[in-house]
Amino acid sequence: MTDLLIVGGDVVTMDPARRVLTGTTIAVSGDAIAALGTAEDLRARFPGAREIDASGCVVVPGLINAHQHTTIDPLVRGMIPDDIGAQESIFDWIVPLHTHGDGDDDELSATLTAVESLSRGVTTVLEPGTVAYPERVVAGLSAAGIRARVGGWGWDAKDVPFSAPADEVLARQADIVRSLPTTGPVTGWVTLVGHDLASDELFTGAAELAERLDTPLTWHISPGPADAEAYDRRCGRRPLVHFRELGVLGPRLLLGHAVWLDDAEVDIVLDTRTAVAACPGAYMRLAQGYTRGSRHAELVRRGGRVALGCDAHNAGDAPDVLLAAYLFTALERDRDLPDPIRAEQAFALATIDGAHAIGLGDRIGSLEVGKAADIVVLDGSDPAWTPRGDLARQLVWGHVSRTVRDVLVDGRVVLRDRRPTGVDPEALAAAAAERSTALLRRAGITPRPTWPPEPAAPR
Structure with missing residues (x-):
């Protein structure tokens, strides 16, 4: 070079x-x-x-996006209605689409995400879990030339689509990480879906696997209040209290979201040096009560390891980290707290502080x-x-x-x-339009447009 x-x-x-x-x-x-x-x-x-x-x-x-899904959603961006609940969005849209998506869809989606990210100044994307074809996602991201971490999502809850026993999930995680380079722009990591969809065996196994492979790991927790309620029923304690008891927290782990934390959980995040990826645009889009529950600014003020993310194309809607920084700062200022987040702090989250949060501060x-x-x-x-x-x-x-x-x-x-420079944008756009139509047809989903409005039902 x-x-x-x-x-x-x-x-x-x-x-x-x-x-x-x-x-x-x-x-x-x-x-x-x-x-x-x-x-x-x-x-x-x-x-x-x-x-x-x-x-x-x-x-x-280069800006750092610490939580960005790259598969399927980019092909149906703006199509999932914004007047439905999270469960309907997941089971009437996301699950059918992933069920009918193929490797070509995932590779194309990843390339779309990477090109759009680069056009907004994002040079590092952490994919918090692909469902079916992580190897194809690696190919799509690599074609555009972005820096990334990629893993294959895993969960072992019963009667949930794509679920598998814990030992099978961990074996697949290990295979994916070992198949990718340990250095270079695109590397692997251990990724669980998290929430209440992973057993204690899977959580502890994933933490041990990440330690053994010397790689980071991530899972989702508490974007809204539902996870805290589920863990209270499950084990009588809050999620992060439970994770501390399991011994799975620490500097190697990046928690996606961690919005709805209580005082004890905030202290646990800080004490264990666990990192958090905050995706403010997604929480507002999905009406998860960010301004009522978020403790992210407190984590920043107290020296916690926080990075910014944009989530998925039908949640955060755009892989734009400067927009995430804007939203993070604006929402925290609107809470009228004594020590508001300032622009320079938010830009640091998008760059050097975010790099330290994801364990790459010595490199980017x-x-x-x-x-x-x-x-x-x-x-x-x-x-x-x-x-x-x-x-x-x-x-x-x-x-x-x-x-x-x-x-x-x-x-x-x-x-x-x-x-x-590495992708033909006109060919990419044509392929996206074609595959979007085909994917929706295979999934049996008919988009419901806002304009023109649907005819009113006869009275």
């Missing part, structure tokens, strides 16, 4: 000093950042390097020499950047993800002048 210079941008480093370097050039050598300095000095040090002109642009670290999340060259160039000529104010506030409050122009992952240019 040849050397590359990103020339003359205003660089938001997110290094420990939170330096912003104006008119600065970044030298990329191989997959890493080799130097930051003046264009004159770095052209002399790296003769013949290719160049990307970033004059007048804002250059930031900031623009520093020796770190992976995951770099985003935002077009400073867009009206969203005129005039230029406080960068942290504009990044979070200014809806600037639409100004993403160029993106690098591991030193590879994967988006140039707003166009993906």
